[in-house]
Amino acid sequence: MKQLKSGQSKGGVRWRLVLASTTMLFVELALIRWAGANVVHLSYFSNFILLGSFLGIGIGFLLPAQGGQWLKRWTPVPLALLIILVREFPVQVRQSSNEVIYFTAVKTTGLPEWVTLPAIFLLTAVIMAGIGKITADLFRQLPSLDAYRYDLLGSITGSASFALLSWLRAPSVVWGVLAAAALLVLGGRRNTLRYGIPLTAMVAALFMETITTGISWSPYYKLEVQPAPTTTRTYYISANGVQHQSTAPLPVLMRQDSPYRTAYDETPRNPHRRVLIIGAGNGNDVAVALAHGAERVDAVEIDPRLQEIGAQLHPARPYDNPRVHVHINDGRAFLERTKTKYDLVVLALPDSLTLVSGASNLRLESYLFTKQAFEAARDHLEPDGAFAMYNYYRKSWLVDRFAGTLDEVYGHAPCLTTFKRTAAVLVAGMTPADQSCQRVWQASGAVPAAATDDRPFPYLLHRSIPTLYLGALGGILLVTVLSVRLTGVSVRKTFRYIDMFLLGAAFLLLETKNVIGFALYFGTTWLVNALVFLGVLLAVLAAVEVRRRLRRVNQPLLQLLLFGSLAVAWLVPAQAVLSLPFAGRLAAAIALAFAPIFCANLIFSDRLASAPDPTSAFGANLLGAMTGGAIEYLALVTGYHALLLIVAALYLGACVAMRFTGRGPGAQAPRVPDATVRAKT
Template identity: 45%
Template structure:
């Protein structure tokens, strides 16, 4: 018999449990890669491990319904200790066909596979512990009622973490709120040794978070930010432990200052730029350089508000205090879509999020800035005689060739390129526009790629395949191996947990498993759509997740009041999936924004609504809500693996994969295999 908790109503306890699980999942996804750089290269491994842990926790609760969620704090302590003890800010060796921006190749170390494996194992164990109350709570009330309170808790967890992100709170606050959520769920009984160990572990986690806070790092919605002063004397910013940008006093012209800031002004010495747009303005050095060259006005666009605030407070030239400068905190692509202004100079100023992009389906902050459609948007915002410039430490010639090919497609002539191979790591300036196209021959130090070079360049990146740092579509062999090992680990763990909990194989539902995988991919596609249409920002993602959960609640309400026939639910689902496939996100780039939002919501959320009609219709009929939910969560874990298909086929064709999975789910619902016998009858 389960012990009496401080909160006795099962509905309230279910909301608290679900809120704790989603809050913890978001916390770990946000915190771990900020401490261990290379875990971010396997970004959705933490997500997959979270799903696996929740599914295993539901299974184990059948054998141990008396164990409270605080037991999850023991592996959480081990996880936090592992992260802090291996906080190396290490670098992955770059392999052919991939690029990582933000480090010197001389500082590379091999990926610590043991640490990554330990992270996956401990995330799984912690989430399993926190999920132990979920199974009994799901089984304690009618399935649809239980599911509705589970979704309410999930919305609360998303809202809570989004609020903390908006307030730029540090991890100490995140872990303290997690402790409060666990404390509320504590049983009213005399503490056992296991309880004492759980609370001691939780106290130790808070203690480690306090020590982390003492270091003085700042946390924006995107990064762990460290401000430091290197040997060259200029204050610098590191994000997630990676050197990111320096705040140079422009007048000093330090020899170690990046050489590319001035090049466009040297290329066109007689040209005056009355209006400039700088996307990726950061802490202000690009803006300060523009002002030093007598640019009339600067629109500085930066996605990270904390980095911009650091520039306001600490940049020696105080560029953001200049009345010629106007600041916008926004995603660069979204700004280009919203503004009607035209500029004499548009600069993409080191717009990278310092993350390796090879085989993760998750978007980066700059994903939709380096596509042909984005370059065309920049071109369309140039005034007559305007110039478009991008610069960075590109390191790989194929990446420079790719951008050259894309700019040739957009502007009608290959760009001029200026390289600095002798300056630390090779930095490159790429310039296009009518004045640049008219320069012939190329000035000393500059070059224009030949037609053969442009033709042989890797395929352009597009809004459907926004992966600029991946040379060719595909999944690297080392990731295939890692994902295979992860799936084998999951299979062994689920089988062992089911055996320990005496859960018969007949309780497992292939129907709910496939529904979980399909819905995870459908959610991914919705996030991609809204990121393209409204910006790749944390608040857009939070709003989309909340809207998805709200559509789930709507589907539950419909199923509770009107039992939607299975044929109606599937017909609506496949019809809206067909519409989503025939109308890609680019077709929804219309104005005004309110109309764009309504169209995008209808196209993106209609399949989600019908998918949840399918799920809730089946969930209402299941005799074992906890086993069905566990099957669904484990399926979502496999959906996280299937996300990698986007690296090969693009995001639009994920709709076809989703449709195929729902066909498979429909077939399983008509069979008499395992737990799906109840659905077939």
């Protein structure tokens, strides 16, 4: 066993390691949520904070035991600096691009994204490097698998804690207080003053944000409600700093020039008895459906706080009507589960301003706009029913993409009605007789291919990686190289753990693929996302517990099981899983997702147990995870299913590399699970 620091028992090190790991993941999740809510448009690039976190934590683990102590002493300073700078000097990520659409309603100001994103990335990396260094110094005082076990317990605690706060809709000051308390404990008495001043400043800044009139938090956004200065609107609702919705009296919604009534005007023979509204929001569309005589309205809204605001403030009080049935759920998930047939299905402005956590390009509404989603909506229509969708689409090619997909799904061109500010309404009846168009859609140019469940990127014009992303990733690569050099991390020392690096890259991609899969099967809600991450951590912990109880492992057998489980996941189509009833779908999704993770982490745990320097090995693994996060952008070209091929290639590379590190098939396995070498402390 490794030597413990003076005055510390093994039990004391274990609980401090759990606390450090809890803090590390909690702060990472909080930074992703808070920065995305306050840096306008950063919520479209939240993966960059994740990559910055991996870089910082990786450096913290790769630094030698006596190196980088200044990071530990000054850990709270960059954290407070980031919070205060963002609060006092708001910045934006420029959203203009000819290759991808960002929904927004603000003028672009601030520095360009190639300055803003690397700056936020670097600050995040420094913050997480400090917490990572604290964790690493505790990690190296325990046997490798013992340390990894308690690190995972901390990660599970941090993830569950933040999920609980999301469920409670706790404001940002609560996140700050909890993080500050944990850091004060980890800093010890000697650092109380050094930690206390910046942490107090951070909590004060978050407190000022929390007490701002009209501010509240949902599981997805920071929401701000303000009375409208005009008589036509009653309240404006901003999400993450962008004007998102507004409530309006019924006479305004029913005006001749209102897009809200177009679906009803263009389906005059439709009885409109049963109406499904996806993206019900504050209730405008619900009020219009009721005004047209709907006997039942199923109002689906993913954000519970947005729906509550509408229930409290909408002047028509639509949610008080007994004919309205509210469903807080993802729209695609609702379509996959419900058996109800509708006269009219409406996609009502379902544009989110954020990404699914852990997925670099999947927005909350992405799976609503695929060809398969349009087919699912069609399958829930009565024989004389109709489908409608509308938004401020920004680009004519996006209208053509959606209209072309409807043409393909329904077998005829939909109605197209345009309004000012690039607003458009598309209406498709089950037959041409079920729609009454003033104007039938005609393509304005080459019609872009439909988005699919495998490539759910409706706002991306071409099958390519936008130069916006390539530039930002290039900036991150430059910052990464400079950071590794400036912190004195030994590249040669890290290179001997190239297999751990490849395992980290493969694991991050595999985790992302699972997040995407569960989002398709069960919805893009925050709860599904949180449960997937907890499931991944529990699968990893189960692999560690199994490895700790084995005297030897059969590496060839483990590798065969890993590649076999990946092959099964590749061969089973997503539509086959979607066609199953809920219980069967859940069982299939769990088996397909977690079997490869379990096998891969048995291999990883065995390699970690035999590593001469487990802390450096773990750091190399984290840098590999960061690389995997960057590789994920290839899905924009290949689709998500092809990521499994990249995962298999990375795992194959790791297995080959293990032969050169002495832990490949046929190598002598460690005699005891916690085989480690003594390290100077």
